[in-house]
Amino acid sequence: MAYVLIFSRHFPFSHRLRGTSICLLSLFISFLCYCALFPGAAVMQKSGDPTPSCLQADGVKLRLQKSLSCLHPLDAQRSSAAGEAPQPQTDQRRPAAAAALTARDNTPSPPMSHLKFGNKKLPNAIIVGVKKGGTRAVLEFIRIHPDVRAAGTETHFFDRNYDRGLEWYRGLMPRTLESQITMEKTPSYFVTKETPHRISAMSQETKLIVVVRDPVTRAISDYTQTLSKTPDLPSFQDLAFKNQSLGIVDMSWNAIRIGLYALHLENWLRYFPLAQIHFVSGERLITDPAGELARVQDFLGLKRIVTDKHFYFNRTKGFPCLKKPESSGSPRCLGKSKGRTHVQIDRDAIEQLRDFYRPYNVKFYEMVGHDFRWE
């Protein structure tokens, strides 16, 4: 206003003209002052370039939310072209922007990770044996149940890795929801002296599954596997007998020892009641997988969801395989190491081994209350 008064003194116009000039000059000078104080606002809106005003919004949650549309002006244009009000971007559509928002906003995010991924838990159920009994088939078949999750590889925690501790073991487990059970399989547990005691020390509630198979066929399967890795292995007969003509079997050979099921089971029954151990027939697992899986599901307290509609018999493989899931994927058979062609063993040796195992088998049938008919 001082400028206006000075100006009017130096230019003495007529009274009306002077009043109008003073008004116009006042407005002009006010505009100049406004521009000097807020340079950005006037210039940005004129140029139509939104970026600097977006940058000004940085650092403040409310302004940053608004500024998300600044990061993607094309989206704002598309929205207005479609006649929609521009929407703030959701996390899914703009993860980078959403991340920036979260980083600047210290509000804790909801505990979605727990809901989504669950927790790693120690196993509720373990397939403890027997080697070459069909343990992989049982695990792969039961884990298609939505309430079962399993460690993919054999952990060998209770026999080889016990010193690593339970937290190491837990770390190997998949994440599960509260409603799901955790499983693992390590077939050597069944014949390891320390294992029953160690599992009961972890939890006396652990459910145990043993897949048993005719001990003579199992021994030949075991030998066939070792031979595939060690081609210069002595013959089966050389390893199985101390003296074949006298029919003296070498019980110290692992392939023979594993088949003495009754002796191993005695050790387990010192720590677990029989009702907590479920025996799967390795033979029926091949001829009737759905029947065996029904019993496994009952034992685990699961709804019978895995049924015969999940299996088909693959003639090439000579074994049951899993059907193609409805959603995607392809039929699934177990790998080449399951269902190998066995080494031919002469009939006499097989008969001698059957005689050797018979009393142990009978004892085993009595202990478990079931005749597996290994004749």
Ligand SMILES: Nc1ncnc2c1ncn2[C@@H]1O[C@H](COP(=O)(O)OS(=O)(=O)O)[C@@H](OP(=O)(O)O)[C@H]1O
């Ligand atoms: N569906 C299906 N597909 C393929 N194989 C099957 C199946 N069901 C049971 N089996 C039998 O499983 C035997 C291998 O047993 P394991 O999985 O316990 O072996 S291992 O101890 O883990 O090495 C394997 O033994 P071999 O036939 O001697 O190879 C199979 O006879």
